[in-house]
């Protein structure tokens with residue numbers, strides 16, 4: 001089921017999400033809904049807070065980028081309770097990011113290129129992996145959502161100033177995008 005995407009300004013996007021355990025109700029359904037919502041909005045990653053659920057669950061599908069990054073072929077990941085350890089000695093790279101919860105804004109974000117991740121998949125199998133390159137960026141972006149951060153938190157003061165009006169409008173529900181959304185304040189109809 002396609003769920004509305006919670007938009008910048010929604011308090012759930014600023015909360016530290018809760019770890020989940022095996023008794024978490026309707027986990028499979030939530031993961032399926034996250035997938036449906038992400039594919040409907042042409043995203044490559046989604047975190048549970050973006051559909052209004054403050055839980056440490058992420059879904060990533062970067063296969064669409066495998067033309068550019070061959071190592072991403074068939075890369076689809078469900079990350080439950082992920083813990084990441086960013087390799088602070090790894091090179092940093094600046095690349096443009098966007099976010100389903102921040103529609104219409106794309107900004108360069110500098111991130112480290114290597115990390116270690118520990119997580120559980122949808123079958124509660126534990127994984128420990130070293131990740132590098134573009135996937136490391138996507139994981140950091142999605143992990144930020146579990147910590148109550150969005151990518152615009154990372155941009156320079158001057159860039160923040162440039163997009164301030166757009167962000168303020170978003171909080172007020174003035175958003176233009178072609179998928180279902182749930183802004184903090186629904187825009188008043190005329």
Ligand code: NI
Pocket residue numbers: 098099100101141142145
């Ligand atoms: Ni995002």
